[in-house]
Amino acid sequence: MPGTARRADRPADRLPARAGSRYGNRPTMKDVAARAGVGLKTVSRVVNGEPGVTPDTERRVQEAIEALGFRRNDSARVLRKGRTASIGLILEDLADPFYGPLSRAVEEVARAHGALLINGSSAEDPEREQELALALCARRVDGLVVIPAGDDHRYLEPEIRAGVATVFVDRPAGRIDADVVLSDNFGGARDGVAHLIAHGHRRIGFIGDMPRIHTAAERLRGYRAAMEEAGIPVAESWMSLGVTDPERVRRAAEEMLSGPEPVTAVFTGNNRVTVTVIRVLAEQPHPVALVGFDDIELADLLQPGVTVVAQDAAALGRTAAERLFRQLDGTFLTPERIELPTRLVMRGSGELPPAR
Amino acid sequence: MPGTARRADRPADRLPARAGSRYGNRPTMKDVAARAGVGLKTVSRVVNGEPGVTPDTERRVQEAIEALGFRRNDSARVLRKGRTASIGLILEDLADPFYGPLSRAVEEVARAHGALLINGSSAEDPEREQELALALCARRVDGLVVIPAGDDHRYLEPEIRAGVATVFVDRPAGRIDADVVLSDNFGGARDGVAHLIAHGHRRIGFIGDMPRIHTAAERLRGYRAAMEEAGIPVAESWMSLGVTDPERVRRAAEEMLSGPEPVTAVFTGNNRVTVTVIRVLAEQPHPVALVGFDDIELADLLQPGVTVVAQDAAALGRTAAERLFRQLDGTFLTPERIELPTRLVMRGSGELPPAR
DNA sequence: CTGAAAGCGCTTACAG
DNA sequence: CTGAAAGCGCTTACAG
Numbered sequence: 001m002p003g004t005a006r007r008a009d010r011p012a013d014r015l016p017a018r019a020g021s022r023y024g025n026r027p028t029m030k031d032v033a034a035r036a037g038v039g040l041k042t043v044s045r046v047v048n049g050e051p052g053v054t055p056d057t058e059r060r061v062q063e064a065i066e067a068l069g070f071r072r073n074d075s076a077r078v079l080r081k082g083r084t085a086s087i088g089l090i091l092e093d094l095a096d097p098f099y100g101p102l103s104r105a106v107e108e109v110a111r112a113h114g115a116l117l118i119n120g121s122s123a124e125d126p127e128r129e130q131e132l133a134l135a136l137c138a139r140r141v142d143g144l145v146v147i148p149a150g151d152d153h154r155y156l157e158p159e160i161r162a163g164v165a166t167v168f169v170d171r172p173a174g175r176i177d178a179d180v181v182l183s184d185n186f187g188g189a190r191d192g193v194a195h196l197i198a199h200g201h202r203r204i205g206f207i208g209d210m211p212r213i214h215t216a217a218e219r220l221r222g223y224r225a226a227m228e229e230a231g232i233p234v235a236e237s238w239m240s241l242g243v244t245d246p247e248r249v250r251r252a253a254e255e256m257l258s259g260p261e262p263v264t265a266v267f268t269g270n271n272r273v274t275v276t277v278i279r280v281l282a283e284q285p286h287p288v289a290l291v292g293f294d295d296i297e298l299a300d301l302l303q304p305g306v307t308v309v310a311q312d313a314a315a316l317g318r319t320a321a322e323r324l325f326r327q328l329d330g331t332f333l334t335p336e337r338i339e340l341p342t343r344l345v346m347r348g349s350g351e352l353p354p355a356r
Numbered sequence: 357m358p359g360t361a362r363r364a365d366r367p368a369d370r371l372p373a374r375a376g377s378r379y380g381n382r383p384t385m386k387d388v389a390a391r392a393g394v395g396l397k398t399v400s401r402v403v404n405g406e407p408g409v410t411p412d413t414e415r416r417v418q419e420a421i422e423a424l425g426f427r428r429n430d431s432a433r434v435l436r437k438g439r440t441a442s443i444g445l446i447l448e449d450l451a452d453p454f455y456g457p458l459s460r461a462v463e464e465v466a467r468a469h470g471a472l473l474i475n476g477s478s479a480e481d482p483e484r485e486q487e488l489a490l491a492l493c494a495r496r497v498d499g500l501v502v503i504p505a506g507d508d509h510r511y512l513e514p515e516i517r518a519g520v521a522t523v524f525v526d527r528p529a530g531r532i533d534a535d536v537v538l539s540d541n542f543g544g545a546r547d548g549v550a551h552l553i554a555h556g557h558r559r560i561g562f563i564g565d566m567p568r569i570h571t572a573a574e575r576l577r578g579y580r581a582a583m584e585e586a587g588i589p590v591a592e593s594w595m596s597l598g599v600t601d602p603e604r605v606r607r608a609a610e611e612m613l614s615g616p617e618p619v620t621a622v623f624t625g626n627n628r629v630t631v632t633v634i635r636v637l638a639e640q641p642h643p644v645a646l647v648g649f650d651d652i653e654l655a656d657l658l659q660p661g662v663t664v665v666a667q668d669a670a671a672l673g674r675t676a677a678e679r680l681f682r683q684l685d686g687t688f689l690t691p692e693r694i695e696l697p698t699r700l701v702m703r704g705s706g707e708l709p710p711a712r
Numbered sequence: 713c714t715g716a717a718a719g720c721g722c723t724t725a726c727a728g
Numbered sequence: 729c730t731g732a733a734a735g736c737g738c739t740t741a742c743a744g
Contacts, residue, residue: 026518028737039715044739052713069514074494075440076737079432080720086474086495095460095670097453097653104451107477116491118442119475121463135472138430139442158425162382278657297453298654301634314451384721395731400723408729432721436736 027068036064047072078140086116087165087324088136090129091147093121098271098294098313099147102169105317106145113325115142124213126150137164143324145169145317151212153178165327169320171214172337179327181320181338183311185215185293188342189222190229192291192309193267195344197230200353201265201289204238205256207249207277208269211241219269219293238263249276257284264354265289271296278306286355291344300347307350310343383424392420403428434496442472443521443680444492446485447503449477454627454650454669455503458525461673462501469681471498480569482506493520499680501525501673507568509534521683525676527570528693535683537676537694539667541571541649544698545578546585548647548665549623551700553586556709557621557645560594561612563605563633564625567597575625575649594619605632613640620710621645627652634662642711647700656703663706666699 029043036043038061045053046061053061064070078084089106091099107117118136122129129149133156136144143165144156151174160166160178168180196204206223209216220241227234237259240252253276256263266281266288268274274292281288292308299306319338327333344350385399392399394417401409402417409417420426434440445462447455463473474492478485485505489512492500499521500512507530516522516534524536552560562579565572576597583590593615596608609632612619622637622644624630630648637644648664655662675694683689700706 026737030737033715040737041715041739042713045714048739054713057713069518071490071494071514073435073496073737074491075431075496076435076720077739078720079429079435079722079737080739082720084431093460094450094463095457097456100453100456101451103475104449104477107450107475116474116476116495118472119459119463120472121460134427135430138427139472140429140431158427162425275654278654282657296654298631298634298652298658301638301658302654303659382721386721389731396721397723397731398729401730404723410729413729429721432736433723434736435721435738436723438736 026073027070028073029070031068032061032064032070035068036060083142084140085114086118086139086141087143087145087321088118088120088133088139088141089145090120090122090132090136092124092149094119096272097297100313102147102313102317105314106321109318109321109325113328122147122149124149126152130155134159142328143167145320145324146173147171148173150174165324167320167324167327169316177335179320179323179333179335179338181316181323181340182215183316183340184342185218186222186225188309188311188344189219189267189269189293190226191222191342191344192293192307192350193223193226194229195307195346195350196265196267196289196291197226197232199265199289199351202230202232202354203235203261203263203265204232205253205263205266206239206269207252207256207266207273208239208241209244209273216241216269223267235261241269244270244272244276246276246279249273250280253277253280257288263288265291265352268292270294274306274308278302287352288355289350289352291350293342295345299345302349304349304352305347307347308345310345312340312343315340382429383426384429385426387424388417388420388426391424392416439498440496441470442474442495442497443499443501443677444474444476444489444495444497445501446476446478446488446492448480448505450475452628453653456669458503458669458673461670462677465674465677465681469684478503478505480505482508486511490515498684499523501676501680502529503527504529506530521680523676523680523683525672533691535676535679535689535691535694537672537679537696538571539672539696540698541574542578542581544665544667544700545575545623545625545649546582547578547698547700548649548663548706549579549582550585551663551702551706552621552623552645552647553582553588555621555645555707558586558588558710559591559617559619559621560588561609561619561622562595562625563608563612563622563629564595564597565600565629572597572625579623591617597625600626600628600632602632602635605629606636609633609636613644619644621647621708624648626650630662630664634658643708644711645706645708647706649698651701655701658705660705660708661703663703664701666701668696668699671696 029040032043033040043061046058087110110117120132126149137159146168147170153173153176166178168178170182172180208220211217242248266277268277271294295308295310385396388399389396399417402414443466466473476488482505493515502524503526504524509529509532522534524534526538528536564576567573598604622633624633627650651664651666
């Protein structure tokens, strides 16, 4: 039911009842006004640094503020003002090293614009993504930066129409027209695979994330394009897409590396896949070439160093957040697709010749 | 000025003016009530799933809700209710691989309690920590999980008194009595250094973070204790504390490794230091033993594998967040110090004998 | 320079 | 079962 409100199923409803005595004793502007012997509006003027208050009045108000330990309730302020000075970021998993720098970059831009950042992990679950996004909209965040898990974002249309700025990152929105900032997944993967081909490989495996994920599909497309451009027919058994947990990836890699016609090189579709495949390759009797999408820490210290197609996670986050605040500036912007280049970093594993 | 409000220097004040036409056209309960031909309170009942509404009335309200695309404004709700169902997490840097899992764990606990998570990076700057913490309090978060950058948290006293639940993680609060969840930094470091000693080392270097950071000081203390227990006098030149940027750490490592009496082993004080030192050791003519505090990805795949004192970042976050919500349950809790054990993970680098 | 009144969008307490 | 009034803590628009 897009665009509707549901009953009693939102986070706030499950909160424990307010615990009596500890709370509610915060002083308000009214209290400050009473103590300082001035009107409410005068307190507001002082707190907000508005002009038109005599130094003497101001001092009295300041004293009352300090004596009471008053701190303005921004959530009341926000209700009146319209803007909440907060934005939401929905990503897959904050614990993934790819999202840390991205998230930090979004935070820095938000900070520069005086906004706070609310983070949420979708755990790659479209329902959880939607639940989170709508909860954030209910809190009236000014904007949303979304790394989508789902492929249908029509549920956001009423929100966008109501003024919630929205930018998608890493993967495009599904079934709505919205800004998106992404890496050149297709080109990056194609270049990486072409690099392996240039080093003599013909039987090259591809192990990636679930095909419904845009980046996984694009990178596979890049793999296919490179192979086709080189005139190499691709065997179905060379490609494996699915969840990125170590067991699945390990099995996929081991299968490609066994049998009568094993692959001599592997292209891995993201950082998690790469890490697992490195372990598998370390156990192989012959060296197997490897190029991975996404850079990984210490990649240069392994034997051999890991050649990667690096994307700039921080730049993705920064670009998206900047776009978000441009939307919020009020200038009307036609939804755009901004593509950031990737960079092939050669460290050894991608320059190994085919074994046998 | 703890406990006071300042003028015009808070984030929300720097926001651009509200952009006219796109905003403010959100339907409210009043609009829904008018369209459904019922009272405001009836709409509230339906939206919140309260009893006492005839099925017919409910249907009319639901239709109005869908027709208008109404979504309850939770920030107005919150103003009335008292609780905001949101908590803040202040950490050093979301981009650091140590904080990703910690942050995710806090988020999961918050989610289980129906709360959202606002993240902020202090960048190890005490002023920024305070600014962030107070901004979050102004938004009336229900609680705060803080990895402190500063060492004086008296500025939080009025907030805590006003009911903001507060738990410190990774490092204790300064000058206030508050819950804290941390790893056994002293014991972990002592065990790690004792491990090196057990493998025959006597000249062992220690490279850590700035001494004003609690974890850095504790780990140094652990180093000293292990050396003392083994009856090994420590030379000043074996210890180096300071910022963890690669240049400083590299210089420190190179100094210890040169001269007439170079160290034969190094104990590194955190993940960032370890990563840099691994690079330096890789360039040495002789193998140098290494034990690092904090686990790092791919540590097992390096040659040799990196022996570490691992702490459980996710458990730190989870434990702290659970404690926070116990505070919010209303039961009075005496501030506690909860210490989590560390784990020595042997992978090779810590088991190397002294060279020469 | 100062302040009383109305209102932001909800919920609470109460009356019908 | 239903709704009008008051209020959460601020800001806005206006009057003195």
